[in-house]
Amino acid sequence: MDKLDDYLERRDFDRTPEPFEAGRSSNLAPRYAIQKHDATRTHFDLRLEWDGVLLSWAITKGPSFDTSEKRLAVRTEDHPLSYIGFEGTIPEDNYGAGTVMLWDLGYWEPLDPVDKGLKKGHLHLRLHGARLTGDWNLVLMKGKEKRENWLLIKGDDEAAGARDPVRRYRRSISTNRTMRQIASEKKPVPLHEGKRPRFAKPQLATLSDEMPDGDGWWHEMKFDGYRALIALGEDGPRVFTRNGKDWTDRFESLAPAFAQVDCDSALIDGEIVAGAGLDGFSNLQKAIKNGGPFRFYAFDLLDRDGTDLTGKPLTDRRAALEDIWHDMPAEGPAQLSPVIEENAAEVFDRVCDAGGEGLIAKRMADTYRHSRTKSWLKVKCRRRDEFVVIGWQESDKRGRAYSSLALGAHDGDDLVYVGKVGTGFDADDMDELSDAMRPLERKTAPAEVPRAEARGVHWITPKLVAEIDYAERTADGMLRHAVYQGLRDDKPARTVRLDNDRMTEDDRTPVAGVEISSGDRKVYPDAGVTKLDVARFYETMADRILETAADRPLSLVRLPEGLGGDRFFQKHAGKGFPDGLKTVEIEESDGGTEPYMYVTDAAGLVAAAQMGTLELHIWGSRRDRLDRPDRMVFDLDPDEGLDFSDVRAAAFEVRDALSDLGFASWPLLTGGKGIHVIVSLRRTAGWDTVKLYARIFAQLMATRAPDRYTAEMSKKKRKGRVFIDYLRNERGATAIAPFSLRAHPGAPVAVPVGWDELKDIESARAFDLESAQERDWSAVDLPAPVGVTEKRVDKLEAALSQEAD
Structure with a gap:
C-alpha cells in the first residue's frame, strides 16, 4: 500500500485546492511545518518530512513552550511533501473543510533514529522553525483506541518557558494574514511597513595576529559563512552579499525568520551559515543549492525606521539591534551574534580547539565605516581565503577525476601561483568542479608555474573561485596544509588578491x-x-543593459563630483580611461576619424562609472554595420506645462499609428520627462531612409493633431504640445540606453515597460536605482524587427500629403 493512499482516498481534488502531487524532498535537511486548521474544531497540524512524505499529527490545543504541558497530538494520515506550503480554504462538504493557515515553517533535526522512534513510540527531535525552536518530544500514549494518540512535550532548553505561541502568533508565517483574511482571499499583508533601505557597503575587519583586549573592546565569534546585509521594509526582505549582489532568491527559505523583527524598516549586518544542526562552509554551499537550511547571525544595525545609525558608536547600534530583536524566538533561524565578555584569549583557545574559525574584536566606541578598518580586527585559528582555480592535476586512482587543483591569486596586475589543494573533496564536489572546469580548459598556464609543479596539470581560464582553508603560506608563497571548502560565486575571480583582507593604502x-x-x-x-x-x-544590471547597449558607439554623461558638480557629455575616450571602455575609429563628417567608445561586458559599464558616468547614451546602430540602424526612436518630449498623462496618451497614439503602418513598438520610460517609443528594425536601410521615414511620421502625427503634437524643435512651436523628436534617427545621434541611470535627483532609471503596464504608470521617473534592479526584459513584448523600405517611405509621404490637403 502506498503511503499516500489514505490521503488520496479521502479527497476529491476537483473540489479541494489541496495539493495532490507527491512533491520533492529538500535532500539536505528534512522540512517541518505547522498549519493552523479551522475545521470542525480548530487545531494545529504538525508536519515532519520523512521518507518521502509528511508525517502528520493534529495537535488539539496547539503547541506550548511550557515543559509541564503535555499537548494531545493525534497521528493522522501521511501527507504529500507538496502540502508543506499549503494555505487556503477547503470548501464545505469536503474532508477537513475549513480555513488552513501556514503557521510555522522550517526544518527539523532527528536526535534519535526516526524509524526506531516511531516503532518505540518516542520521537526526540529539534525544531528549527521561525516560531517553534529547540528540543521537543513526541510520546505515544498506550491505549486500546484505534487512533494513535501522542503527546507533544517541550524539552528543557533555552527556548522553554517562552510566551504561549498559540496566542502570540495569530498570522500566517508566509503571507502575514489572519484566518479571516485567508478565508476572504485577501492579498498578503506586508510584514514591515517602512521604505526598505538600500544596500550599503559593509564594514570589513582587518586581519591581525594578536588578540586585542581591554575595556575598549568586545569580541564576537567569526562565523563560517557568507557575509550578508538584510534589508527589511514594505516590499519584503532582501538579502545582499558583501559585494551588493541580491541573493534573496538563494536564501528565500530564511525570509520567514525575520517576521518578528520589531521595526518598520531596517538594514541589518550579519552572517549566514548552514542551519538545522549543519556546520561548515561546505554544508552552506550544499544548503544554497538545496534552498536551505540556513541560520542568520545579526551583529550590527545600520538603519532603523529610516534613521541612519552608522554615525553612532557600536554600543548604541548594538542596543538598537537588541531592541528590535526582543520578540525573536530563542534558538531560532535568526539570532543575535553573542558578545563575548569572558577573557578573550581563553575563549579564542577554546574556539580553536573546537575547530572554530576564530574571533572578531570590535572597538566599542567607534562608528560604522563602509570600508576595511582597524576598528574591527579578525584573529583566525587557521587561514581561510579565496583563491582562483587555474588547473587540475591528473589522478591515477580509478573513479577520481583529479588528484588536486592548482591555485592562484592576483598580486598587482599579475596572477601568481600559490600551490595546490588535494583534500576536502567529496563526490559531489568532484562532479561540480569537473563540470565547471571542462569548458574552461586551455593549452597554456594562466600564471607562471615551476616546471616540476606544472607536470600533468590541465590548465583552465581563471574564472572559478574556491574557498580554501590552510595553515599558513611558506616563505616562497605556497599554501601549507590546504583543504578545499567549496566554490563560491559571490566574488569575481579578478578581485581575488593575495592578502585580500588587509587594508590597502588608497582603500x-x-x-x-x-x-x-x-x-x-x-x-x-x-x-x-x-x-x-x-x-x-x-x-x-549589466546583462539587461548590454541587451541593447553592447557593441554600439556610446556617449557618456559624466558628473565626476555628482549632481552638484560640472556635467560633461563625452563622445570620445579620454586619456587614462580604463581598458573596459573599448574604442572604435569612426569617420566623422569632415573625413577625419575619432575614437568612439563602446562596451561589451560589465567591466566596461563599471569602467564608465569609475570615470564619473551616470548616463549612457547609445547609437541606433552597432559597430559591425554602422551605416545600418537597427532601431527607430521617437522621443516624446512634452512642453513644461503638460502632465505625464499627456505624454502617456501620446505614446499610445504613436503606438497605434505605427501599428497601422505595420510597425510594432515598445515604450521606454526615460527617467526624465518623457517616453521613447521604439521600433526594432531589420538592418536593410541606411540612415537617410530611416530618418526620412521618422520625420514624415512625426509630421503626419502633427498634421493630424496640431493642437497636441509638433515635429519642430522650436520652443515657441512646442507650447502646450508634445514634441515628437525624430532627430534621434540619424548617424551619430544617441538616445538614452535602457536601464541607464539618469542625472536627476532621486537616481531615476530609464526602464522599458509593457504597454499594458504603462496605463497605470504615473511618471517617467517611476523607477529609481533600487526598484530598477528588480526589473528585467520580461515585462516587454519585444516585437520582431521590421524593415524600412523606399516603398514604405513613399506610402507614408502620400498619406501625409493627403492629410495636409
Missing part, C-alpha cells in the same frame, strides 16, 4: 575587476547614492 574597491576610487562620494546627495553604488548598479 579602492574592486567592482567587476575595476578599481573604484572615492567610492563613498555621494553623487546623488538627496538619495544618498554613492559612486560605488553606481558602479555596483551597473555591474548588477
Whole structure:
C-alpha cells in the first residue's frame, strides 16, 4: 500500500485546492511545518518530512513552550511533501473543510533514529522553525483506541518557558494574514511597513595576529559563512552579499525568520551559515543549492525606521539591534551574534580547539565605516581565503577525476601561483568542479608555474573561485596544509588578491575587476547614492543593459563630483580611461576619424562609472554595420506645462499609428520627462531612409493633431504640445540606453515597460536605482524587427500629403 493512499482516498481534488502531487524532498535537511486548521474544531497540524512524505499529527490545543504541558497530538494520515506550503480554504462538504493557515515553517533535526522512534513510540527531535525552536518530544500514549494518540512535550532548553505561541502568533508565517483574511482571499499583508533601505557597503575587519583586549573592546565569534546585509521594509526582505549582489532568491527559505523583527524598516549586518544542526562552509554551499537550511547571525544595525545609525558608536547600534530583536524566538533561524565578555584569549583557545574559525574584536566606541578598518580586527585559528582555480592535476586512482587543483591569486596586475589543494573533496564536489572546469580548459598556464609543479596539470581560464582553508603560506608563497571548502560565486575571480583582507593604502574597491576610487562620494546627495553604488548598479544590471547597449558607439554623461558638480557629455575616450571602455575609429563628417567608445561586458559599464558616468547614451546602430540602424526612436518630449498623462496618451497614439503602418513598438520610460517609443528594425536601410521615414511620421502625427503634437524643435512651436523628436534617427545621434541611470535627483532609471503596464504608470521617473534592479526584459513584448523600405517611405509621404490637403 502506498503511503499516500489514505490521503488520496479521502479527497476529491476537483473540489479541494489541496495539493495532490507527491512533491520533492529538500535532500539536505528534512522540512517541518505547522498549519493552523479551522475545521470542525480548530487545531494545529504538525508536519515532519520523512521518507518521502509528511508525517502528520493534529495537535488539539496547539503547541506550548511550557515543559509541564503535555499537548494531545493525534497521528493522522501521511501527507504529500507538496502540502508543506499549503494555505487556503477547503470548501464545505469536503474532508477537513475549513480555513488552513501556514503557521510555522522550517526544518527539523532527528536526535534519535526516526524509524526506531516511531516503532518505540518516542520521537526526540529539534525544531528549527521561525516560531517553534529547540528540543521537543513526541510520546505515544498506550491505549486500546484505534487512533494513535501522542503527546507533544517541550524539552528543557533555552527556548522553554517562552510566551504561549498559540496566542502570540495569530498570522500566517508566509503571507502575514489572519484566518479571516485567508478565508476572504485577501492579498498578503506586508510584514514591515517602512521604505526598505538600500544596500550599503559593509564594514570589513582587518586581519591581525594578536588578540586585542581591554575595556575598549568586545569580541564576537567569526562565523563560517557568507557575509550578508538584510534589508527589511514594505516590499519584503532582501538579502545582499558583501559585494551588493541580491541573493534573496538563494536564501528565500530564511525570509520567514525575520517576521518578528520589531521595526518598520531596517538594514541589518550579519552572517549566514548552514542551519538545522549543519556546520561548515561546505554544508552552506550544499544548503544554497538545496534552498536551505540556513541560520542568520545579526551583529550590527545600520538603519532603523529610516534613521541612519552608522554615525553612532557600536554600543548604541548594538542596543538598537537588541531592541528590535526582543520578540525573536530563542534558538531560532535568526539570532543575535553573542558578545563575548569572558577573557578573550581563553575563549579564542577554546574556539580553536573546537575547530572554530576564530574571533572578531570590535572597538566599542567607534562608528560604522563602509570600508576595511582597524576598528574591527579578525584573529583566525587557521587561514581561510579565496583563491582562483587555474588547473587540475591528473589522478591515477580509478573513479577520481583529479588528484588536486592548482591555485592562484592576483598580486598587482599579475596572477601568481600559490600551490595546490588535494583534500576536502567529496563526490559531489568532484562532479561540480569537473563540470565547471571542462569548458574552461586551455593549452597554456594562466600564471607562471615551476616546471616540476606544472607536470600533468590541465590548465583552465581563471574564472572559478574556491574557498580554501590552510595553515599558513611558506616563505616562497605556497599554501601549507590546504583543504578545499567549496566554490563560491559571490566574488569575481579578478578581485581575488593575495592578502585580500588587509587594508590597502588608497582603500579602492574592486567592482567587476575595476578599481573604484572615492567610492563613498555621494553623487546623488538627496538619495544618498554613492559612486560605488553606481558602479555596483551597473555591474548588477549589466546583462539587461548590454541587451541593447553592447557593441554600439556610446556617449557618456559624466558628473565626476555628482549632481552638484560640472556635467560633461563625452563622445570620445579620454586619456587614462580604463581598458573596459573599448574604442572604435569612426569617420566623422569632415573625413577625419575619432575614437568612439563602446562596451561589451560589465567591466566596461563599471569602467564608465569609475570615470564619473551616470548616463549612457547609445547609437541606433552597432559597430559591425554602422551605416545600418537597427532601431527607430521617437522621443516624446512634452512642453513644461503638460502632465505625464499627456505624454502617456501620446505614446499610445504613436503606438497605434505605427501599428497601422505595420510597425510594432515598445515604450521606454526615460527617467526624465518623457517616453521613447521604439521600433526594432531589420538592418536593410541606411540612415537617410530611416530618418526620412521618422520625420514624415512625426509630421503626419502633427498634421493630424496640431493642437497636441509638433515635429519642430522650436520652443515657441512646442507650447502646450508634445514634441515628437525624430532627430534621434540619424548617424551619430544617441538616445538614452535602457536601464541607464539618469542625472536627476532621486537616481531615476530609464526602464522599458509593457504597454499594458504603462496605463497605470504615473511618471517617467517611476523607477529609481533600487526598484530598477528588480526589473528585467520580461515585462516587454519585444516585437520582431521590421524593415524600412523606399516603398514604405513613399506610402507614408502620400498619406501625409493627403492629410495636409
